[in-house]
Amino acid sequence: MRFLFTLLFAAVSLHAVSGLAADDPARGKELYASCVACHGDSAQGNPALKAPRLNQLAPVYIVAQLQNFQAGIRGGEGDSDSARQMAAIAATLADEQAMYDTAAYIATLESAPAAPTVEGDVVQGRGYYQQFCAACHGPAAEGNPALHSPRLAGADDWYLLAQLNAFRSGARGTHPQDRTGKQMRAMAGVLPDDQALAAVVAYIGSLPQ
Ligand code: HEC
Ligand code: HEC
Numbered sequence: 001m002r003f004l005f006t007l008l009f010a011a012v013s014l015h016a017v018s019g020l021a022a023d024d025p026a027r028g029k030e031l032y033a034s035c036v037a038c039h040g041d042s043a044q045g046n047p048a049l050k051a052p053r054l055n056q057l058a059p060v061y062i063v064a065q066l067q068n069f070q071a072g073i074r075g076g077e078g079d080s081d082s083a084r085q086m087a088a089i090a091a092t093l094a095d096e097q098a099m100y101d102t103a104a105y106i107a108t109l110e111s112a113p114a115a116p117t118v119e120g121d122v123v124q125g126r127g128y129y130q131q132f133c134a135a136c137h138g139p140a141a142e143g144n145p146a147l148h149s150p151r152l153a154g155a156d157d158w159y160l161l162a163q164l165n166a167f168r169s170g171a172r173g174t175h176p177q178d179r180t181g182k183q184m185r186a187m188a189g190v191l192p193d194d195q196a197l198a199a200v201v202a203y204i205g206s207l208p209q
Helices: 002-018 025-032 059-071 081-090 096-106 122-137 157-169 179-188 194-206
Strands: none
Touching: 025 096, 059 081, 059 096, 122 179, 122 194, 157 179, 157 194
């Protein structure tokens, strides 16, 4: 009982310290109007614009990425054109509350996962995934908020491949303040070659959404 109280107290004070109001998906819907052109009205993504599906992601991960884009930790000097484009948009969000509200709205949206575009050896990919990825992203690629690891199941395969290549080339995860990106950059480096990348992405695509 005492333990429960301590937990409750910790949760309440954390919220007070953050100074944020409860998430407001209705306000998030208004803010999301500036995202629709690229990510789509259901946040289903648009490969022609290299804008990924977002509605499968945990709000906490969306907010963390928006913060990184806004701070130039992601999408800064040396990053891909698509990441830099997204950084410019993130700069227009007024504050952290706006990010939480937008993420809360995105969480209410639904769409079917996109059809696969990356071909790879699913059996080989399963081996790589279980050995090198599952510890952080979860056995079913469901993600693990405690480790800041995003859900990968249901993500666009072309986007997963592009991000793995960005981590490997240093276009993502090299900013000195990007602690989580640095971790992931090290992991992207353990995959031996392009064939292994395609295999692991094809395997993730084969998992239930
Ligand atoms: C001009 C097109 C464009 C607009 C408008 C746009 N985005 Fe993006 N967004 C992108 C692109 C392109 C990427 C992929 C960046 C990369 O390749 O690293 C992206 C990536 C993201 C990511 C990272 C997803 C992940 O899995 O890491 C989030 C979160 C995101 N956008 C949220 C938003 C929100 C919220 C808005 C509206 C406030 C928005 N975007 C508006 C183009 C856009
Ligand atoms: C040590 C924990 C850890 C391991 C192991 C790990 N990851 Fe990650 N991964 C992360 C974290 C943390 C992030 C978020 C990075 C950030 O905040 O920008 C991430 C991000 C990603 C992203 C970007 C997703 C997006 O929506 O932007 C992809 C793709 C990815 N991981 C794939 C993999 C694959 C494939 C493996 C196995 C080869 C793997 N990860 C192993 C921790 C890990």
